Amino acid sequence: MHRHYLITAITAVSLIGLSACSNTYKVANERATTKPIIIEQSNEADNHAGWSYSGDTGPEYWGDVEGASSCKIGQEQSPINIARVTASAKDAPAFNYSQAANLRITDNGHTVVYTPATSNNHITIDNERFELKQFHYHTPSEHQFGGQNYPAEVHFVHANSAGNLAVVGLMLEQGAANGIMRILLNGTQLSSENQVEFTANKVNLSALVPTMPTFYHYKGSLTTPPCSEQVQWYVVKQPLALASDQLAIMTDLYQGNNRPIQPQGSRTVEQVSK
Numbered sequence: 001m002h003r004h005y006l007i008t009a010i011t012a013v014s015l016i017g018l019s020a021c022s023n024t025y026k027v028a029n030e031r032a033t034t035k036p037i038i039i040e041q042s043n044e045a046d047n048h049a050g051w052s053y054s055g056d057t058g059p060e061y062w063g064d065v066e067g068a069s070s071c072k073i074g075q076e077q078s079p080i081n082i083a084r085v086t087a088s089a090k091d092a093p094a095f096n097y098s099q100a101a102n103l104r105i106t107d108n109g110h111t112v113v114y115t116p117a118t119s120n121n122h123i124t125i126d127n128e129r130f131e132l133k134q135f136h137y138h139t140p141s142e143h144q145f146g147g148q149n150y151p152a153e154v155h156f157v158h159a160n161s162a163g164n165l166a167v168v169g170l171m172l173e174q175g176a177a178n179g180i181m182r183i184l185l186n187g188t189q190l191s192s193e194n195q196v197e198f199t200a201n202k203v204n205l206s207a208l209v210p211t212m213p214t215f216y217h218y219k220g221s222l223t224t225p226p227c228s229e230q231v232q233w234y235v236v237k238q239p240l241a242l243a244s245d246q247l248a249i250m251t252d253l254y255q256g257n258n259r260p261i262q263p264q265g266s267r268t269v270e271q272v273s274k
């Protein structure tokens with residue numbers, strides 16, 4: 001009956017779990033029940049999270065959210081404006097992403113989250129494995145390059161066995177259409193239109209990241225409450241091109257879910273590459 005969508009990679013998997021509140025970054029909750037995408041109700045359904053991107057629950061008040069004092073008093077917060085970088089001999093992370101990943105697509109009231117069904121997607125940093133827990137996006141970008149935002153930024157959230165986080169940021173810019181993102185965004189759109197949770201099957205995640213990327217590396221934080229620090233950031237220098245209609249799908253769902261730039265303080269940003 002859905003033949004007219006012509007998207008065989010997408011299958012509806014769930015209509016349940018309406019009441020769950022998933023936290024984008026809390027690794028321990030990664031298997032928590034998630035809710036289908038219901039755009040009109042998404043912020044309301046998530047109101048016990050107690051924060052948003054504007055008004056009296058906006059970023060300047062996040063430090064008042066229970067357990068989120070780091071948002072206010074933290075000294076190594078993210079995102080930052082990346083303007084000065086230091087060359088480094090450190091190794092860049094190596095990507096080991098699947099060519100056939102199955103991804104659950106959900107909406108947590110703050111962004112759209114893509115969660116792999118398996119733990120086999122990972123990056124390696126200094127011989128240590130960090131598994132891909134989920135990825136999601138912000139429009140416009142959260143980090144800036146030389147004071148400039150990009151139309152969007154994808155965050156690939158990884159954790160090692162001790163629960164330490166390493167997040168890869170990938171800027172999106174307007175250009176040619178991207179086939180992998182087409183599968184993901186078509187699934188996102190169908191989820192939203194039909195108000196059900198979808199799984200995008202056999203997505204070639206390895207094609208989303210450059211083969212030999214250069215990264216801007218620094219120590220920062222989660223960009224949403226609780227703004228926990230000790231997050232290793234690796235922002236990819238080379239943006240990924242996306243067609244304007246693809247970016248429009250993202251901004252139709254979320255526009256302005258970017259935390260303002262935070263002080264860099266005494267931190268340095270290192271440029272690392274293979």
Ligand SMILES: [Zn+2]
Nearest residue numbers: 136138155223
């Ligand atoms: Zn993010």
